[in-house]
Structures are given as C-alpha cells and as structure tokens.
Amino acid sequence: MDAKHATAIPTPNSTGEVVTLVDKRTGNEVQLPVLSGTSGPDVIDIRKLYAETGYFTFDPGYTSTGSCASNITYIDGDVGILRYRGYAIDELAEKSDFLEIAYLILYGELPSAAEKEKFEQDIMQHTMLNQQIITFYNGFRRDAHPMAVMCGVVGALSAFYHDHLDIFDETDRMIASDRLIAKMPTIAAYAYKYTVGQPFMYPKNGLGYAENFLHMTFATPCEDYKVNPVLARALDRLFILHADHEQNASTSTVRIAGSSHANPFACIAAGIASLWGPAHGGANEAVLNMLTEIGTKDRIPEFIKRARDKDDPFRLFGFGHRVYKNYDPRAKIVQESCHEVLNELGIKDEPLLEVAMELERIALEDEYFVERKLYPNVDFYSGIIYKAMGFPTSMFTALFAIARTVGWIAHWNEMIADPVQKIGRPRQLFTGAADRPFVPIEKRG
Ligand code: CMC
Numbered sequence: 001m002d003a004k005h006a007t008a009i010p011t012p013n014s015t016g017e018v019v020t021l022v023d024k025r026t027g028n029e030v031q032l033p034v035l036s037g038t039s040g041p042d043v044i045d046i047r048k049l050y051a052e053t054g055y056f057t058f059d060p061g062y063t064s065t066g067s068c069a070s071n072i073t074y075i076d077g078d079v080g081i082l083r084y085r086g087y088a089i090d091e092l093a094e095k096s097d098f099l100e101i102a103y104l105i106l107y108g109e110l111p112s113a114a115e116k117e118k119f120e121q122d123i124m125q126h127t128m129l130n131q132q133i134i135t136f137y138n139g140f141r142r143d144a145h146p147m148a149v150m151c152g153v154v155g156a157l158s159a160f161y162h163d164h165l166d167i168f169d170e171t172d173r174m175i176a177s178d179r180l181i182a183k184m185p186t187i188a189a190y191a192y193k194y195t196v197g198q199p200f201m202y203p204k205n206g207l208g209y210a211e212n213f214l215h216m217t218f219a220t221p222c223e224d225y226k227v228n229p230v231l232a233r234a235l236d237r238l239f240i241l242h243a244d245h246e247q248n249a250s251t252s253t254v255r256i257a258g259s260s261h262a263n264p265f266a267c268i269a270a271g272i273a274s275l276w277g278p279a280h281g282g283a284n285e286a287v288l289n290m291l292t293e294i295g296t297k298d299r300i301p302e303f304i305k306r307a308r309d310k311d312d313p314f315r316l317f318g319f320g321h322r323v324y325k326n327y328d329p330r331a332k333i334v335q336e337s338c339h340e341v342l343n344e345l346g347i348k349d350e351p352l353l354e355v356a357m358e359l360e361r362i363a364l365e366d367e368y369f370v371e372r373k374l375y376p377n378v379d380f381y382s383g384i385i386y387k388a389m390g391f392p393t394s395m396f397t398a399l400f401a402i403a404r405t406v407g408w409i410a411h412w413n414e415m416i417a418d419p420v421q422k423i424g425r426p427r428q429l430f431t432g433a434a435d436r437p438f439v440p441i442e443k444r445g
Contacts, residue, residue, distance in 0.1 A: 007170065007417040008108055010069035012037055019044050023053055039074050056427045063322070066247075068255065068421065072105060072410050073246040077323035082330065084244060085109070093333050098239040099123060099209050102181060102406045105244050106413065126182035127203035127212065129190070130160055137194045146191035146398040147276040153187045154180075155269030162263050167416055176264045177409045184405045185209070188398040189216035195394075210236035213402070218390060230344040231389055234337050235399075238382060241330040242400050244407030250274040250281065254408040255415050256424035264412055271408045272401050278317065281379075281404070284396040287318040288383035291352045291359075300359050308368045318380030319363060325373035334381040341385050353384050 012035040019032045030052045033045045043066045050056055059065045074083045082089040085104050092101055096110075103111045103119045111119060136156055140149055161179060166172045190200050193216075201216045211232040219225035245251070253274035257267040275281035294303050307316040321328060342350055360376050363369045386396050415421050 007413050008071055009418050009420075010071045010414065012043075012069045015042055017042075021053070023055075028053070037069065040076065050427075056429070058429050062247075062252075067252060067424070068247070068415065068418075070246065070411065070414060071108065072414060073244045073407070075246055075323050077321065077325050080324060080326035080329050082245075089241065089329055090333060093237050093240050096240065097208070098236045098243070098403070101240045101243055105406050105410045106177060122178050123182045123209070124203075124205040124212075126179045127186055127205055129183060129186050133157070133160065134190070134200065137190060137200075140194065142195055142197065144191075144195070146188060146195070146395050147272060147282075147401070149191040149194070150184075150187055150398055150401055151269050151272045151276075153191075154184070154272055155266055157183065158263040158265035158269075161265060165263065167261060167264065170417070173264070173413050173416065177413065180265065180268055180405055180409055184402045185213035186216060188395070188402055189213060191398060192217050192392075192395055195392075208232060208236065210239060214389075228344065231341065234341045234385060235389065237337055238334065238385065238399070239403040241333060241378060242403035244404070244410065247411075248280065249277075250404060251408055251411050254412050258412045258415055259421065259424040261416075264409070267412055268405060268408055271404070275401055275404060276397055281397045281400040283317045283377070283379040284383045284386070284400060285393050287356075287379055288352070288387060288393045288396065290317050291355050291383075294355050294359070296351070297355055297358045300355070300362055303359075304362060304366060304368075308366075316359070316363060316369075316374075318376055319369070320372070320374040321377045324375060324377065327375045328377045330378040331376040331380055334378060334385070335376075338381045338385050338388075341388050345388055347388060350384060350388070352387070353381075356381060356384060 015034045015036045017034040019034060021030050021032065022028075023030070030049070032049065034042050035045050036042045046057060057065070072085065074086075075081065084092060084101065085108055087104070087110075092104075096104075099120050100111060100116055102123075103116065133153060133156060136153055137149070140152070157179070161176065164172075165176060167176075186203055193200050198220055201219050201221070203212055204215055205212070207215055207227070211227045211229075214227045214232055214235065215225060247255075250271040254267045254271040257270040258264065278286040290303070294300060303314070303316070306312045306314040307319075338353060342353065360380070363374070363376075368374075382400075383393065383396050386399060387393070391399065
C-alpha cells in the first residue's frame with residue numbers, strides 16, 4: 001500500500017444551514033448545524049444536543065441515526081442503488097473480481113495491475129492457519145454450527161496476533177487485515193471438513209480466492225479435484241455482492257467493539273456473531289429452510305397468509321430490508337447467477353427455484369408487501385446457488401461472513417484512523433424502578 005492509498009478520513013461538510021429547536025418548557029432555543037456528505041440525505045448534527053438542552057434523542061434500532069461518517073459504501077434504498085467507493089455494484093460484479101474489490105473497499109481506489117498483483121500475493125501468503133489453531137477444532141462437537149466454530153476460531157486468532165499489533169499503526173492494521181481476509185476461507189472450509197469428518201486440505205496459494213476456498217472445501221487428499229471455473233466465478237461474484245453494505249448490524253457491531261480499541265480479531269468475531277441472526281446474514285439459511293418447508297407452489301398462499309398475520313411471528317425470509325424500499329440490486333444479480341449455475345450443473349428443474357420465483361411473483365403483487373415496499377433481498381436466491389454447489393445450508397452464513405470480512409475490516413480501519421470517532425456509547429430512556437430502599441429478605445412478600 002502506498003501513501004496515496006492510505007485510509008482517507010471521512011469529512012462531512014457544513015451546509016451552513018441550522019435546525020432550530022425550541023424547548024417549550026424553558027423557551028430556550030438551540031441551533032443544530034446541518035451537515036452534508038457527497039450523496040444521500042443531509043444530517044442534523046446533534047452532538048451538542050445534550051450539553052445544550054439536557055435532552056437525548058430516542059431512536060431504538062437507529063432508524064433515523066447516522067452513527068458515523070464514512071467514505072466506503074453508498075446505498076440509495078429508494079431507487080435500489082449500491083456503490084462501493086462510487087462504483088455501481090452491477091458493474092463491479094460483472095467486470096471485477098473479489099480481491100480487486102477487497103482492495104477497492106479497503107483502500108478507496110481500484111488497484112493498478114502491479115498493485116493488484118502485490119495485494120493478491122500479500123493476501124494469499126497468509127492463508128494457512130497456525131497448527132495450534134487447527135487443534136482447536138477437535139474441541140467442537142462434530143455437529144457444531146459453522147458460525148459457532150467461526151466465532152470461536154476467529155476470536156482465538158487474537159491469542160496469536162495480539163502482542164505485536166499496534167492498532168494506531170497503519171501498517172500493523174494492514175497486516176491484521178490481510179491475515180483476516182486470507183484466513184477466513186480456511187477457517188470456514190475447516191469448519192465444514194470437521195463436520196463431515198474429512199481431513200483438512202491445506203490452502204493452495206496459486207489458486208484464486210474463491211477457487212482456493214472451493215478446493216479446501218470439496219477436495220480430498222485421495223483424488224485430484226479440479227475446481228469448476230463457472231462455479232468459482234459465480235462464488236467470487238457472490239463474494240463481491242456481500243463484501244460491504246455500510247452500517248448494517250454486523251458492521252456496526254464491529255465498529256462498536258473496535259471503538260474501545262479492542263483487538264481486531266476479537267472485533268471481527270463479534271461481527272460474525274451479529275451476522276449469524278436470521279434477521280441479518282442468517283437469512284440465507286432461513287430462506288432455504290423456508291423454501292424446503294413450503295415445498296410446492298400450491299402451498300405458497302398459506303405462507304403468504306402467515307407472513308401477513310400480525311399474531312404469527314413468521315416472516316418471509318429473504319424479503320424486506322431496512323434501507324431498500326425497492327428491489328435490492330444484489331438480488332437481481334444473484335437471481336441471474338442462479339440460472340447460470342444451475343445450467344452449468346445440468347440441473348434442469350430445481351423445485352426450490354420454482355417455489356422461490358413463484359413466491360416472489362405472488363409477494364410482489366400482494367397488497368401487504370406492496371404497501372410496505374418489501375422486495376427480495378440479497379439472501380433470497382443465494383442459498384439455491386450454494387445448495388447447487390454442494391454446500392449444506394448450515395454453511396451459507398459462513399460464506400457471507402467470508403465476504404463481509406472485507407467490509408468489517410475497512411470500517412474498523414476507517415474508524416480507528418478517524419480522529420473524530422469516540423468510544424461507541426449510546427444512552428437510554430430509563431423506564432425502570434426509581435430510587436427505592438433495600439428490603440431485608442425476611443420482610444419481602
Ligand atoms: N415478512 C413479512 N413482513 C415483513 C417482512 C417480512 N420479511 N419484513 C418486514 N415486514 C413488515 C413488518 O412486519 C412491518 O410491518 P408493520 O409496519 O405492519 O408493523 C413492516 O414490514 C416494516 O418492517 P420492520 O420490521 O419495521 O423493518 P426493519 O427495517 O426493522 O426490518 C428486516 C428489516 C430485514 C429485519 C425485515 O424486513 C426482515 O425481518 N426480513 C426477513 C429477514 C431477512 O430477509 N433478512 C435479510 C436482510 S438483507 C441481508 C442482511 O442484512 O444480511
């Protein structure tokens with residue numbers, strides 16, 4: 001990495017406008033500056049609100065709160081736009097590859113040919129795991145969920161790379177970042193191998209990133225395994241689509257964990273934990289389970305009815321998004337890729353794909369989904385591809401975690417470098433018991 005690609009600090013601009021709040025209780029006025037970025041809605045800067053008024057804001061789920069300024073990813077959810085560092089996702093998915101995108105997300109620019117080659121070498125030289133780490137796997141049950149294994153093993157990396165890491169040193173941060181991006185596929189592939197009782201396959205650093213992962217997952221020492229280039233390309237493209245998504249739950253988790261200056265490996269383990277939930281990255285696994293449960297097209301109306309029923313906790317997995325109120329641009333690309341992969345594998349009829357497409361068609365015409373602007377998201381079709389490639393459903397979210405590691409690290413890096421950033425420490429609206437005297441046990445009713 002050269003100086004021109006060092007982490008740039010996000011710098012919001014003042015619009016010169018203010019929003020004036022009048023406290024009716026006191027008649028006091030407070031003027032809050034309005035800031036703008038390069039794209040997206042302006043924001044009201046409330047950092048001085050409490051000091052000047054004694055009020056906090058209340059925004060559970062952060063539906064109206066920008067937690068930071070960032071230069072990395074931009075989403076316009078109303079029209080369905082996603083850009084990494086200014087480049088449209090569909091163009092990147094078509095013309096680029098995952099490691100090039102990783103470089104772009106981390107350093108802000110597309111690499112030159114020489115920079116790309118060096119970055120690929122830097123990453124691929126870190127793919128192996130320390131032999132001591134490999135012994136950890138024996139401590140897990142054979143049926144452990146891969147995401148549980150990943151939380152544990154990635155967190156444990158901090159035991160190996162803590163002492164020589166200065167998070168305020170850009171080069172140290174870069175080495176930690178290379179290690180994480182390089183080792184995630186190995187850690188995930190070994191989680192799978194452990195479950196199926198096959199020997200761990202060492203990484204082959206001459207292969208591409210997705211290719212190497214497929215090799216570590218599906219090859220055995222007994223026979224030659226040639227990675228299908230169409231599948232490797234499809235997986236690489238899925239990795240591109242999942243690489244970053246601005247301040248989503250897992251990225252915000254990594255930022256909050258890192259804001260206390262914790263070890264980055266531990267912070268990424270926290271991100272993996274957050275990603276696992278079915279409202280977030282775990283949705284890809286939940287979608288496939290749901291499609292399997294639906295089974296045939298004639299049962300779709302029953303599930304749509306359940307999704308609409310407020311007394312039923314069931315939700316249509318793979319549908320809806322906090323930011324997209326239009327078609328998720330990633331879902332379109334995943335759907336196209338799905339047909340390509342099934343074609344390549346000679347799968348003519350995939351009942352789950354048929355159910356998925358019909359479910360999408362019905363939902364997009366259904367008043368409940370139309371009113372709420374609920375569209376298929378990135379997780380809706382991805383599981384069908386992963387299944388066709390041979391991954392068990394439990395591995396789906398692990399695949400998401402491999403790709404999202406790039407975004408997590410880029411955000412962690414951006415945050416550490418940003419002098420404005422403080423420890424993440426939200427406040428609360430306390431609604432519990434007010435002050436009350438302790439009651440000795442013999443006097444409690
Ligand atoms: N099925 C049925 N109803 C839904 C769904 C759904 N999938 N998603 C949202 N709604 C309804 C929700 O009940 C609410 O209705 P009402 O206004 O009548 O109370 C309305 O739509 C707004 O939903 P919300 O829960 O307030 O929206 P949110 O922004 O808090 O939640 C979400 C976003 C993604 C968690 C949610 O849409 C959901 O649970 N979807 C299913 C899980 C899923 O596919 N997650 C993957 C998201 S994309 C990839 C990723 O983040 O990793």
